[in-house]
Amino acid sequence: GAGVSQSPSNKVTEKGKDVELRCDPISGHTALYWYRQSLGQGLEFLIYFQGNSAPDKSGLPSDRFSAERTGGSVSTLTIQRTQQEDSAVYLCASSPTGTSGRIGADTQYFGPGTRLTVL
Amino acid sequence: AQSVTQLDSHVSVSEGTPVLLRCNYSSSYSPSLFWYVQHPNKGLQLLLKYTSAATLVKGINGFEAEFKKSETSFHLTKPSAHMSDAAEYFCVVSDRGGGFKTIFGAGTRLFVKA
Numbered sequence: 001g002a003g004v005s006q007s008p009s010n011k012v013t014e015k016g017k018d019v020e021l022r023c024d025p026i027s028g029h030t031a032l033y034w035y036r037q038s039l040g041q042g043l044e045f046l047i048y049f050q051g052n053s054a055p056d057k058s059g060l061p062s063d064r065f066s067a068e069r070t071g072g073s074v075s076t077l078t079i080q081r082t083q084q085e086d087s088a089v090y091l092c093a094s095s096p097t098g099t100s101g102r103i104g105a106d107t108q109y110f111g112p113g114t115r116l117t118v119l
Numbered sequence: 120a121q122s123v124t125q126l127d128s129h130v131s132v133s134e135g136t137p138v139l140l141r142c143n144y145s146s147s148y149s150p151s152l153f154w155y156v157q158h159p160n161k162g163l164q165l166l167l168k169y170t171s172a173a174t175l176v177k178g179i180n181g182f183e184a185e186f187k188k189s190e191t192s193f194h195l196t197k198p199s200a201h202m203s204d205a206a207e208y209f210c211v212v213s214d215r216g217g218g219f220k221t222i223f224g225a226g227t228r229l230f231v232k233a
Contacts (some may be wrong), residue, residue, distance in 0.1 A: 107168060109165075
């Protein structure tokens with residue numbers, strides 16, 4: 001079946017411009033996560049959506065970052081007034097939360113990522 | 120608050136020799152622990168996970184990890200390395216403390232020499 005997809009695969013933008021990154025989770029997955037992976041770094045948690053609950057935004061690095069999830073499916077991560085330090089690979093993952101019986105215990109399925117370069 | 124430390128940024132082994140990738144964690148709650156692998160130009164893939172069942176967890180491609188609560192460790196091992204194991208490996212802790220959080224370690228890059 002189809003996995004998690006992300007678009008675009010690569011995005012080059014100029015400093016100060018806004019960008020939107022899209023994530024299509026696996027159909028039926030209730031949980032969706034965004035992470036950022038900077039060069040040579042591990043994954044940095046950004047935001048988590050679970051069903052209709054309020055998202056956990058505690059990982060967003062600044063108010064220039066926002067994300068929404070429409071209809072419990074597709075998610076868009078928006079970065080306003082991009083800065084060079086925003087350059088990274090942005091990864092999206094989804095999971096069928098609840099199948100393991102424990103919050104946080106479900107396998108996350110990752111998309112291929114969007115490589116963002118801010119010039 | 121939870122945290123995860125991967126003790127080695129790089130590990131180099133010869134093909135056919137054992138692999139040990141070390142991970143220590145901190146969690147105020149009963150955590151779930153995972154190992155993910157990222158091959159070059161490929162997405163992250165789950166290797167194995169621990170969720171309070173058996174402490175010795177077997178994963179794909181011959182990898183396994185043992186949850187040791189007394190040592191707060193979740194080291195990843197494989198008896199015999201294969202060239203295709205060369206990749207970046209991430210140890211992950213997840214718990215429900217203060218809301219949901221998933222924390223990734225910084226990663227360990229595994230090199231396998233012929």
